[in-house]
Amino acid sequence: MLGKMGLYARAAKKRQIANENMVEPKQISENLFVGQQKNDNGESIYFRMELLTKENVAYWRQYVDQSYCMANTRGRGLLTYIAMHIQQVDTSGITRYYFDEPYDNKLKERVGFTEEEFQYFVMLFGKQGFTKNNINKRKILESNSLGSSHICMSESGSQYIVYACKNPEFSILSTKLVTTGKLLSLKEYMEQYSNILMCVGSDLSGESHYHNRGIFRNPCNVLENTYKGIAMLLHGFSAAVVKKYFKNKSEMLVRPVSSMQYLICNTLNPDDFFIDGKSWSEVLEDSKKVFDHPSDGNEYPINHIKVDALTRYFYLPDKKLIHQHKKLKRIVNGP
Secondary structure: OOOHHHHHHHHHHHHHHHHHOEEEEEEEEEOOEEEEEEEOOOOEEEEEEEEOOOHHHHHHHHHHHHHHHHHHOOOOOHHHHHEOOOOOOOOEEEEEEEEEOOOOOOHHHHHHHOOHHHHHHHHHHHHHHOOOOOHHHHHHHHHHHHHHHHOOOOOOOEEEEEEEEOOOOOOHHOOOOOOOOOOHHHHHHHHHHHOOEEEEEEOOOOOOEEEEEEEOHHHHHHHHOOOOOOHHHHHHHHHHHHHHHHOOEEEEEEEOOOHHHHHHHHHHOHEEEEEEEEEEHHHHHHOOOOOOOOOOEEEEOOOOEHHHHHHHHHHHHHHHHHHHHHHHHHHOOOO
């Protein structure tokens, strides 16, 4: 059994690894802040906080709008439609997936794949559980669009997009604008935006706080089921930037839906934030009931989260390590 020194050594080693993976946020231009971290699976994630300007706002607006059209709560998103028509068949111990509607010219235009490419996509989609009979999986895909319908796109001089991406060289300006109202095919969407993992709008107009709103994952990243555990890191990165470069702000405001509320409660300490009109224990108990199910879209009251707490999480994202610190504190100081 490890003694106190052994526990401290293990915690220190994990902290060292986390710090080696992390690149402290820095400003590389007047309108752009960058950083880097790894999630619990060891995947490198590149973070960006980019001011919305007249040069880039149309590009970001297109990404948000096209993402909503790929999957939305009204059930009319392209990916939702495809999932509704994927049948799973198990014969002789072999599982196969097939699309139960004709792959006609209209659908082919929306998807952009050859028939062979589409069959391969259906197989991958089905293997992730997105099938006709798996309603909960489809609702997870649909509910991902809740954030994209709440994100703010303004050139006010205080509105930012905070996003996580796979490639440090990615720029939204490298994507192509299409005619207003034109829908990208699924293939075009994947080619243009596959590097983006998740994003959230951030309003820095407040005097002593800033407000994050409209967080959502790239729908294709939902399908790939990779790069998990990004949401709190994304909030943490925004806080780390604010703490370093906007020193007058001490709180981040967010009005999360149920699954995000549970993550906040489960990740931070009770004294790291407070919630308008509700106790921490009430919100935790309520939100955890729906954590493993698609969000119902109901927003919780405003959360006031300390910038210091979110910054701490960005620098030390391993929840097991955070819990280890709590265990050490109990050992040293008693219950």
